[in-house]
Amino acid sequence: MRDDHRTPEDYARYVLGLLVAVYVLNFLDRQILSILAERIKADLDLTDAHIGFLYGTAFAVFFALFGIPLGRLADAWIRTRLIAVGLAFWSLMTAASAFARGFGQLTAARIGVGIGEASASPAAFSLLSDYFPPARRATVLAIYSSGIYIGAGLGLFIGGLIVDRWDAAYPVAAAAPLGMRGWQVAYLAVGLPGLPLALWVSTLREPRRGESELAAAGVRAAADAGATRARHPAAGAEQQGSPFLEFARELRAVVPPFTLLNLAIIGAGRSAVLRNLGAAAGIAAATWLLIAALGTPAQWIALGVGAYAAVSWSQSLARRDPGAFAMIFHTPTLRLTAVGFALLAFTAYGIGFWAPPYFIRVRGVSESTVGLILGGGAAAAGWLGVTTGGLWADRWRRTNIAGRLYVGIAAAVLPLPFVIWMLHTSSVGLAFTLAIVANAVTSLWIGPGASTIQDLIAPRARGTATAAYLLVVTFIGLALGPYTIGRLSVALGDLRTAMLAVLLANPVALILLLLATRHLERDEARMRKAA
Numbered sequence: 001m002r003d004d005h006r007t008p009e010d011y012a013r014y015v016l017g018l019l020v021a022v023y024v025l026n027f028l029d030r031q032i033l034s035i036l037a038e039r040i041k042a043d044l045d046l047t048d049a050h051i052g053f054l055y056g057t058a059f060a061v062f063f064a065l066f067g068i069p070l071g072r073l074a075d076a077w078i079r080t081r082l083i084a085v086g087l088a089f090w091s092l093m094t095a096a097s098a099f100a101r102g103f104g105q106l107t108a109a110r111i112g113v114g115i116g117e118a119s120a121s122p123a124a125f126s127l128l129s130d131y132f133p134p135a136r137r138a139t140v141l142a143i144y145s146s147g148i149y150i151g152a153g154l155g156l157f158i159g160g161l162i163v164d165r166w167d168a169a170y171p172v173a174a175a176a177p178l179g180m181r182g183w184q185v186a187y188l189a190v191g192l193p194g195l196p197l198a199l200w201v202s203t204l205r206e207p208r209r210g211e212s213e214l215a216a217a218g219v220r221a222a223a224d225a226g227a228t229r230a231r232h233p234a235a236g237a238e239q240q241g242s243p244f245l246e247f248a249r250e251l252r253a254v255v256p257p258f259t260l261l262n263l264a265i266i267g268a269g270r271s272a273v274l275r276n277l278g279a280a281a282g283i284a285a286a287t288w289l290l291i292a293a294l295g296t297p298a299q300w301i302a303l304g305v306g307a308y309a310a311v312s313w314s315q316s317l318a319r320r321d322p323g324a325f326a327m328i329f330h331t332p333t334l335r336l337t338a339v340g341f342a343l344l345a346f347t348a349y350g351i352g353f354w355a356p357p358y359f360i361r362v363r364g365v366s367e368s369t370v371g372l373i374l375g376g377g378a379a380a381a382g383w384l385g386v387t388t389g390g391l392w393a394d395r396w397r398r399t400n401i402a403g404r405l406y407v408g409i410a411a412a413v414l415p416l417p418f419v420i421w422m423l424h425t426s427s428v429g430l431a432f433t434l435a436i437v438a439n440a441v442t443s444l445w446i447g448p449g450a451s452t453i454q455d456l457i458a459p460r461a462r463g464t465a466t467a468a469y470l471l472v473v474t475f476i477g478l479a480l481g482p483y484t485i486g487r488l489s490v491a492l493g494d495l496r497t498a499m500l501a502v503l504l505a506n507p508v509a510l511i512l513l514l515l516a517t518r519h520l521e522r523d524e525a526r527m528r529k530a531a
Helices: 008-044 048-076 079-099 103-117 118-130 133-147 147-167 182-191 194-201 211-216 223-231 243-252 256-263 270-294 299-319 321-331 332-361 369-401 404-411 415-424 430-440 445-454 457-481 482-491 497-517 520-530
Strands: none
Touching: 008 048, 008 079, 008 103, 008 118, 008 133, 008 147, 008 182, 008 194, 008 332, 008 369, 048 079, 048 103, 048 118, 048 243, 048 332, 048 457, 048 482, 079 103, 079 118, 079 182, 079 520, 103 369, 118 133, 118 457, 133 369, 133 404, 133 445, 147 369, 182 430, 223 243, 243 256, 243 299, 243 321, 256 270, 256 299, 270 299, 299 321, 299 404, 332 369, 332 404, 332 415, 332 430, 332 445, 332 457, 332 482, 332 497, 332 520, 369 404, 369 430, 369 445, 404 415, 404 445, 404 497, 415 430, 415 482, 415 497, 430 497, 445 457, 457 482, 482 497
16 A cells, blocks of 8 residues: 555554564664574683673663764654664674674674664654654554564574574584574574665655644644655755764764864863863773773773763763753753663663573573573563553553653562562473563563653754663663673672672662652653743
């Protein structure tokens, strides 16, 4: 059926469905490392700390940093085109992982995947916020975010199936086609399908920015403007100046040593440069201390570079766009919720990534069985949890303005008994069941978290704000969660105890989200006035 024959509601659902497919590949490519970890460790002579770094920090730092300029590009360029280009790039980099012959090469490929995947969510969040009304925002963004669990589950299933069967058929790598091991074939199998999907995404129409808010206020776009947008996807992008010049400026603001040049170009002044250098010195000292105390230099150098880049970007944003800076950094609810949800991500990413190696190593289950049970079960449970969280949040919001945050609070409490029980039961079957249930309840916060950020930011800056939110969630959740468990596993010699330790993040998240409920009504009123 041609796009012109769809109603606006039908077309919005079609866009949502296609973007879910994009997000499925996003997390399939990202999560497959979990089920392949034991084979990669043996083949490339790596440790748990290396694997935690590859899954978390190597990916997360570049995902977060490039999310900032790509979020800015999402605010200035055609969002559908940005998603398509990013999808093609990260799919190629996933396929390139198959040809890694060492830790350094695999790290480079993971960095490429992180850069490419950074294009998806800022543009998709902004796009869906224009296609659907604010009252349904948490549900829609939760459905989009369900791609996390579908993709992660498919990654476990496909990866486990391929690696078991390929390595059984070719136990000697030299006898296999192209001399490839099963984990390398798995990377090719999940990477290449993203290329045709990228072409499909490029055909989507671009809505006018802020259209859902205008519709909610009773303002209808002119029919001829809608016809123009249907013929020309660029119409409605409301570009100001060159989108790629904006992207280059934002990139300059986060990539050292161009960060200092950027401050000079935007006229930030000597005091700003001195503050920047002071921050760099402090971060360098902290990085050195962490390396001395904990080892794993790549982990802390990457995080140090990321932290310095984030400081430099915030300085640049304050100078170039004080309105957006104020909305992002001076909104108490946004600050509290960003860190609170990031701590929930710390637990979710850590437990989610290490659960398959735990069942393989500690419980003695094969990769294909873990992939089948955790892949299928966790995908269904995660989809159910994230969708239920969005529906629950929107319904609760109708009677209480803090309803979405209350769902986040529930997500901080509910997983704890299931994860603890999973790690202590003697029954493998019960442990699998508890892992699947835990996957459902750890996902409840994702839709409420994403929609809360959108509710607190004016439409013109949503891509930038989403990138900033994802930076915090990614640094705390993805860069530190899996690595912390891996590092503790090496130090303690016990993966189970390491997984239990990260649950301490949830009570802190609970406190932060409770504090956020006190500021929410005032901060949303301020946003509506600004918009």
